[in-house]
Amino acid sequence: MATHAISTPVRARRRAGVWRSMLQTVEGRVGLCLGLVVIAVVVIGPYVAPHDPNALGTGTALAGPSSAHPLGTDQLGRDVLSRVLSGGRTVLLAPLAATVLAFLIGGMSGMLAAYRGGPLDSGVSRLFDLFIAVPSLLIVLVVITRVGTSWPAIVIVVALVFSPRAGRIVRGATQAVVGNDYVSAARLRGESARWVVARELLPNAAPAIIANFCLYLTYSIIFVATLSFLGLGAQPPSSDWGLMVASSRQFISVNPWATLVPALGIGSMAVSFTLLGDALIRQVSRRIQVGGGEV
């Protein structure tokens, strides 16, 4: 269709505008740089690691940094640098999968609740509140000790724990737009619920949802790392950063790098997503303030 041919660049321009202005904030820039570095380590790391991360006795156990082992070795003589380079994948991927799943489950119910309103809305909201009231670590601990640990199990349980929180956020974001007259106008035209949700509500609630998604990704990264630290997530001899921190912390005085570097990796990953989320939220709220004003 002719209009679409014309409107695509316009749309691209608008979208680029949001990203560009996000990068004009300090949070946005720092968050993006840090995030790119961490992701580069996670993606490229395994291919450039000098040693097999699980090879035992590549050098003297618990040696400090040397030219052969820039970050030294751990208590089993494994190369810390190689382990750090190859151990980030699970730290990023499992939380990412869990957060996406949480926003799908929670998001759909939250958006439907906000759109329908009335008893369905209050019912769903109470249900969210109920689940949020139970300590999340407790639920995960109980479930994982029961079913045994595996990555699919962790992803599903973390997703379930986070879904009421995601649902509450999506419900709030939807509720902020559902009262607009364009929604009434669509209903009065006789539009289907699917159209109203997908075309009228979602595009306007999306910026707020994406911003919160970034923040929840952070929580989820820390959460999964915590599980690995507690021995419920990654299992030895995995080089998962959370597990590395846990297993090498008793030797922190001998080779601190084996504990500090993976911890720093988890931290930077979390901080970068938080900063990006903050920058996005600032952008969204600015647009809401500006919205309705003149160009």
Add this chain to the structure above:
Amino acid sequence: MTAALELAGVTVAYLVEGGDDVVVRDVTLSLQRGSIVGLAGESGSGKSTLSLAAIGYAVPPMRMVSGSAALGGESLYAISFSARRRLWGARIGYVAQSANEALNPSIRIGRQLGQVLRIHQHLSGSALLAAEIELLERVGIPDPRAALRRYPHEFSGGQLQRIAIAIAVACRPEVLILDEPTTGLDVQTQQQISALLRALVAEDELATLYVSHNLALLGEISDRINIMYAGEIVERGPTASVLAAPRHPYTRALLDAVPSVARPRRLVGIPGRPPGRVAAVGCGFADRCAFAQRECATTAIGLTELQAGRAVRCRRHGEIALSSPAASLAHDRQPPSEAEPALEVRHVCCRYRAAGSDAVRDVSLRVAPGETLGLVGESGSGKSTLLRAIAGSHRPASGEIRLHGDVLAGSIQRRPSAAKRNIQLIFQNPDSSLNPAHTIGEIVRRPLRLFREDLSRADEEGEIVALLESVSLPPEFIDRYPDELSGGQKQRVAIARAFAARPTVLLCDEITSALDVSVQATVIEILSQLAASQGTAMIFVSHDLAVVRTVAARIVVLKDGAICEEGPADQVFERPQSSYTRALLAAIPVIPGERSLEEDARQTVS
């Protein structure tokens, strides 16, 4: 007599990327004690900025560029910000537009009122309490002792504005600045607040600056008036003389755009929109002006002093004084036909679950094809609820609604597609009724896709362009997003969307209340022409009786959910039967020099 507040050559800029945006230039203004000076102009003309500059309240990005302000001979700009802060509240009172936002919702009225007395007059204990009670009594709050303990949400809008005024005058200031103090209030409340302000100004001899976009209101309350456009005063003088015989084309154009309760005038809008900053050279109004010549945009134009304290900033003010006003009587409006009504409402009652009483009580009305019915009433009179019931978004508790003789289901889901198509609703606020994520083309296309089986997909494009043209918007707007449009343009898109369905009944819910008068006039003209050409029956809901008089042939007055008066427009406005209608009409300010039809008739006879 020296002025209480004297502004000279005040120039204000907003700091933007890449330099200063000058929004107010070279304004000279003096406020005398006991007199009210009006400041009028469209939104974006710089009047609110000027009112802040007048009291030296410049916070970034606002910046004072040059000029001086003297409060009783003492310079306001030469002293420090904290020294100025000691003057605000004590010697200068300020009332903002919305008392709702000016008062903190979580602090009791007593504390908010007492704060200014504690800071400036160091009152405490029983002296403070006595002063607070006396103040609330002065502004007419009943049972002041109890009111002090209440929170803002426990008061009506009018009462809150009274309280805000009490805070402003608490320390007996010399100067009072009012920024749109009655905008958004019902006409009767507006009249009462105006009366209160007039009394306070007289008693305390306040030197008052009254900022408003409402010329008729300023015509009644102010002694002198300043018309502001693009950051400059374009005309000033004694109010009655300026409004009765404007010399600047902008003043003239504003007056032509103002609807009148006294007579159904044809409104003439002002094309374009205010620039929002001062023109670099020449006249800022030149590109919208009917009298503009080439030189207007290129030569600097100063204020020319005329006789009797008047001044005007226009090269051609002499010719403008001589030319006759553009305003003519409104379109000949079709008398209500005896044919089958397009829409009939029979004994409809509506109620909300939470409320105790009915929002709409036993209302019956009918609208003939091509007829415009004006539905007026104050906020809470049930007019919006009735409209929602007709549109299908609020199910009436009893009664029936018939469209072309067929009874309509209460809820929209159970109405046939033809009914959805034939009844279209235009909402009050175009910011909210147009989805910001969709282009104008997508917004107008949707009703075509849903309701116009006669159009193939290939024809939609041409139809959208034709619809935009019918509301005077260029075809390029198809790819624009709503936030790239002005308020008036957005409302025109909403009109195009409504007419896209080719409705037989059009419901308009306060559609011009968020717009400037100059824009309102254009929107009303476009709407009336479209409805007339397509024979659309229209229900036009408004709290503004002057607007209703301009568009409607028949009027229904609602009070507390029930009809209290109904009849042809001329009869309702000239010879109102119910005391409520009479009170409503009496509360509306009329521009000086505006005569009613009856007065016209009397003049002709004698």
